[in-house]
Amino acid sequence: xxxxxxxxxxxxxxxxxxxxxxxxxxxxxxxxxxxxxxxxxxxxxxxxxxxxxxxxxxxxxxxxxxxxxxxxxxxxxxxxxxxxxxxxxxxxxxxxxxxxxxxxxxxxxxxxxxxxxxxxxxxxxxxxxxxxxxxxxxxxxxxxxxxxxxxxxxxxxxxxxxxxxxxxxxxxxxxxxxxxxxxxxxxxxxxxxxxxxxxxxxxxxxxxxxxxxxxxxxxxxxxxx
Amino acid sequence: xxxxxxxxxxxxxxxxxxxxxxxxxxxxxxxxxxxxxxxxxxxxxxxxxxxxxxxxxxxxxxxxxxxxxxxxxxxxxxxxxxxxxxxxxxxxxxxxxxxxxxxxxxxxxxxxxxxxxxxxxxxxxxxxxxxxxxxxxxxxxxxxxxxxxxxxxxxxxxxxxxxxxxxxxxxxxxxxxxxxxxxxxxxxxxxxxxxxxxxxxxxxxxxxxxxxxxxxxxxxxxxxx
DNA sequence: CGAAGTCTCACGGTTTTCCGTGATTTTACG
DNA sequence: CGTAAAATCACGGAAAACCGTGAGACTTCG
Numbered sequence: 291x292x293x294x295x296x297x298x299x300x301x302x303x304x305x306x307x308x309x310x311x312x313x314x315x316x317x318x319x320x321x322x323x324x325x326x327x328x329x330x331x332x333x334x335x336x337x338x339x340x341x342x343x344x345x346x347x348x349x350x351x352x353x354x355x356x357x358x359x360x361x362x363x364x365x366x367x368x369x370x371x372x373x374x375x376x377x378x379x380x381x382x383x384x385x386x387x388x389x390x391x392x393x394x395x396x397x398x399x400x401x402x403x404x405x406x407x408x409x410x411x412x413x414x415x416x417x418x419x420x421x422x423x424x425x426x427x428x429x430x431x432x433x434x435x436x437x438x439x440x441x442x443x444x445x446x447x448x449x450x451x452x453x454x455x456x457x458x459x460x461x462x463x464x465x466x467x468x469x470x471x472x473x474x475x476x477x478x479x480x481x482x483x484x485x486x487x488x489x490x491x492x493x494x495x496x497x498x499x500x501x502x503x504x505x506x507x508x509x510x511x512x513x514x515x
Numbered sequence: 516x517x518x519x520x521x522x523x524x525x526x527x528x529x530x531x532x533x534x535x536x537x538x539x540x541x542x543x544x545x546x547x548x549x550x551x552x553x554x555x556x557x558x559x560x561x562x563x564x565x566x567x568x569x570x571x572x573x574x575x576x577x578x579x580x581x582x583x584x585x586x587x588x589x590x591x592x593x594x595x596x597x598x599x600x601x602x603x604x605x606x607x608x609x610x611x612x613x614x615x616x617x618x619x620x621x622x623x624x625x626x627x628x629x630x631x632x633x634x635x636x637x638x639x640x641x642x643x644x645x646x647x648x649x650x651x652x653x654x655x656x657x658x659x660x661x662x663x664x665x666x667x668x669x670x671x672x673x674x675x676x677x678x679x680x681x682x683x684x685x686x687x688x689x690x691x692x693x694x695x696x697x698x699x700x701x702x703x704x705x706x707x708x709x710x711x712x713x714x715x716x717x718x719x720x721x722x723x724x725x726x727x728x729x730x731x732x733x734x735x736x737x738x739x740x
Numbered sequence: 741c742g743a744a745g746t747c748t749c750a751c752g753g754t755t756t757t758c759c760g761t762g763a764t765t766t767t768a769c770g
Numbered sequence: 771c772g773t774a775a776a777a778t779c780a781c782g783g784a785a786a787a788c789c790g791t792g793a794g795a796c797t798t799c800g
Contacts, residue, residue: 361694386759451776464724466756469586479779486759487776496786497757498722499689505730505737512730512737676746691786704749711789712746721756722787 301328302419303347307339307365308332308354308381317352320412326419336360336368343372350418352411355382355389366396377418381411390429391493400424450488450509457484462501462510526553527644528572532564532590533557533579533606542577545637551644561585561593568597575643577636580607580614591621602643606636615654616718625649675713675734682709687726687735 304327308314314332322330331346333339336357342348351369355362362380369376379400380393393401400414403426410426417424450458453474460470460481471481485497492507494500504510529552533539539557547555556571558564561582567573576594580587587605594601604625605618618626625639628651635651642649675683678699685695685706696706710722717732719725729735 453777461723462727464720464727466721468756476777477779479781480777482757482759483778485757489758495689495758496691496722498686498726501723501726502687502689502730502735505727510727678747693786701747702749704751705747707787707789708748710787714788720788 301326302349303327303329304331304350304352304415305339305342305346305348306330306332306352307334307336307357308352309334309356309358310354313354316408317411320408321352321415324412324416324419334358336362336365339365340368340372343369348373348376350377350379350415352379352381352415355380355384355393363392363396366398379411379414379418379424386495391490393429401429402426403428450491454484454488454491455509457481458488458500458504458509461485461488461497462504526551527574528552528554529556529575529577529640530564530567530571530573531555531557531577532559532561532582533577534559534581534583535579538579541633542636545633546577546640549637549641549644559583561587561590564590565593565597568594573598573601575602575604575640577604577606577640580605580609580618588617588621591623604636604639604643604649616715618654626654627651628653675716679709679713679716680734682706683713683725683729683734686710686713686722687729 304321306314306317306321308317311334314334318330318332321327329346331342331348333342336359339351339353351366353362353365357365362382366378369378377400378396378398379402380398381402381404382389382393383404390401399418400423402411402414402424414424414426456474457470460473465473467478467481467485471478474481485500488494488504489496489500492500492503494503501510505512529546531539531542531546533542536559539559543555543557546552554571556567556573558567561584564576564578576591578587578590582590587607591603594603602625603621603623604627605623606627606629607614607618608629615626624643625648627636627639627649639649639651681699682695685698690698692703692706692710696703699706710725713719713729714721714725717725717728719728726735730737
């Protein structure tokens with residue numbers, strides 16, 4: 291933990307959370323020149339970040355989604371329990387759909403994929419400080435392309451199509467891709483595509499997660515014995 | 516399809532179902548010398564076998580569990596719809612636990628793993644003809660060792676242990692093995708072992724199937740929204 | 741004490757899933 | 771007739787699950 295006071299009065303209080311020291315320093319130097327920042331603290335773990343909540347004001351969090359002690363989403367939830375109006379900027383190396391979906395579901399204020407130009411992070415934080423949201427091009431590209439209607443319909447999840455539902459039921463029965471494709475008279479590749487669509491629509495990380503969410507949302511009936 | 520009448524009056528009517536011609540012929544010659552057999556028919560697919568139900572008496576079915584047009588278990592179910600008292604002898608190359616569990620659940624009359632001595636098949640059919648059940652040593656070995664209580668308790672499935680339940684919940688949340696192990700402070704290997712136990716106890720083929728069965732049996736709560 | 745059960749861990753190999761990407765055809769609708 | 775969604779297929783690489791097997795530590799219960 292490390293706190294750097296700043297001369298600017300009434301400025302924002304930033305907290306950077308990342309387990310990688312180098313990244314931490316990089317971010318610090320990148321962001322310290324931004325105007326309107328009063329304090330700039332760093333934490334290497336989720337627990338450290340939560341501890342900081344008691345000592346500094348912490349208006350804006352810049353969070354690496356993959357942390358050693360807890361998953362970044364858990365950190366976000368716990369920050370919001372204490373500081374519901376804190377702004378969250380997320381940096382991540384993961385580009386998997388489910389991560390991006392989840393970020394959208396969490397209504398974070400900005401997302402910058404780490405592969406992007408570091409300046410984007412600076413931009414993102416600047417935007418957030420001005421009360422605006424920011425999502426890097428790469429995030430928008432991946433998320434928008436495959437999820438237009440979802441965004442259009444607000445936060446609602448998309449319902450699976452007829453064919454997807456057939457695949458879904460196969461998965462819930464424990465069938466492999468090959469078994470499903472044989473039963474539906476389509477290729478393995480197609481089944482995989484349907485599974486991918488399903489996981490996208492449900493924001494699931496894998497088939498087990500998919501089945502769980504499908505049951506929760508009533509797309510698979512559980513015989514209540 | 517092929518029907519061979521036999522001189523023996525009031526003898527049994529056998530149907531052999533296997534998609535592999537060589538195996539079919541091998542079985543035919545192996546079994547044709549058994550006393551007490553009136554007719555011996557063969558089928559290469561599930562549909563052929565079902566069609567035979569209309570033309571021959573069919574007391575005993577010798578079924579290869581992996582068939583081109585339908586899964587052997589489906590065939591068993593459909594045979595039983597028409598001929599509930601038909602006796603089922605299963606030959607399979609699969610030694611995966613879930614197959615063995617399922618065979619046990621289906622209360623088939625005999626099981627011979629194909630890796631076994633062919634004479635065992637003869638023995639199995641002979642036993643079944645005498646009204647007894649038969650399970651080859653290899654099946655018993657695999658199934659007994661890991662599933663004593665289950666058999667002792669009749670058809671009841673075994674409940675997961677406390678630790679297994681924790682792993683199960685992680686799986687249902689879509690966590691990977693590594694994520695679960697990190698949260699429970701145990702090794703990946705241990706989590707895998709627990710998952711294997713769970714799949715054994717639930718007779719599940721994979722994690723998706725496991726989640727589904729766990730929900731069905733009430734080990735995972737679905738928030739009924 | 742001994743047997744059974746639980747929890748832990750290791751290892752090597754195979755199969756399946758997962759992921760991104762891009763493309764074509766078919767269907768449905770205004 | 772366009773356009774958008776749905777359904778189909780392919781491919782290559784990476785990650786994860788799956789499988790069998792064996793084994794040590796610790797607990798619990800008869």
